[in-house]
Amino acid sequence: MSSNSGQIENFKLVRADIQDRFISVTWSSGSKSLFPCVWLRDNCQSQDCFHPSTKSRLLTLDNIDTDEIPTNVKINCNNELEIVWKNNHVSLYKAEWLDKRRFEEDARKKRLTWLGTDMELWGSEMKNKVPVQQFQKILDDDNELYLWLRHLEKYGLVLIKDAPREVGQLNKLGQRVFFLRKTHYGETFQVKVKADPNNAAYTTGILNLHIDQCYYDYTPGVQMLHCIENEAEGGESEFCDGFHVVNQLKERFAEYFNILKSVDLDFMDIGTENNRKFHKIHRCPTICTNHKGEILKIMFNNAIRDSHIDCDAETALKIYESLKVFHKLLNDERNKISFKLKPGEIVCFHNFRVLHGRKAFKSNRNRHLEGAYIDWDEIHDKMRVLRSELNN
Ligand SMILES: [Fe+2]
Structure with a gap:
């Protein structure tokens, strides 16, 4: 029997019975499945019930x-x-x-695979296993594009090499997916030391492990950082x-876990970018x-955590205990990796899952990264389209 006919055999129905408000169908394998009658009525695929071209x-x-x-x-x-x-309609x-x-x-x-929830968690052993791809x-290649997005989904971290050392490369990657996710810092942003910084990224200081844009309700899903110049001493990236x-x-601190998943904190970003004032708050x-x-998702960014906390004073004290333990675990050497980005490299990471940081650096030499975001909605969308086209 060919694999195709084998597949059809698996989907062969042999019997259907009404059981109260359910239909029981029997498959050729002998197994049975129960479907609510109302679900079957609701999902009738006839043209009277389901529009074929709008698929609604x-x-x-x-x-x-x-x-x-x-x-x-x-x-x-x-x-x-x-x-x-009852009304003689046939489904x-x-x-x-x-x-x-x-x-x-x-x-x-099985449906979960299609929804893209499959991930492989990692600790410091990732140091020598970060997926690497060519820009x-x-x-040029849809298989490589799919692999990039699949790596992001599975590991939440990918290093792309050999990109031209000039701005505008992230727009090309964004277009390969669909479009970049704009924020009040623009479609892309330039991470350089700035004289009057409106964001900690634009200083030479350390950036502790954090999630970007926690002050957005719809936080960007993936961040890309393209290293254009990196001659400065220090400034290693951490993930x-x-x-x-x-x-x-x-597992180890259940009480703190429960506090961090149940007590809201506010995140804020207030300032001016390109002569436009912004004032974001998200709780x-x-x-x-x-x-x-x-x-x-994880929403953790100590620098832009607001002083307003919506709980009683005793709980606020517990939040600090919980945050300190979480911070310590994040920074445990067994849980993080670090490397210095080289010009032409683009590091891409899952912004809800993989926290990123940067060590302090000396500003005596040039350091320039361009950053941009893409939303998971667009990535999963592209992956499903590619899977259909590539028969993956
Ligand atoms: Fe950041």
């Missing part, structure tokens, strides 16, 4: 009845689940389509997988989790 639902919630049970169900000769509803569901939407856990796990290859450290915090916990307790 035409039914409203008024059109569906959570108690409705079909008058007839069967597997037709095209290997489709065929349902006849058809292809076996493969149903298989991808099964409510069983294994099917839901021009990413511009730390924050999700890896949060797991350690949760969020240090560790943002979803209802399953999974880490969504």
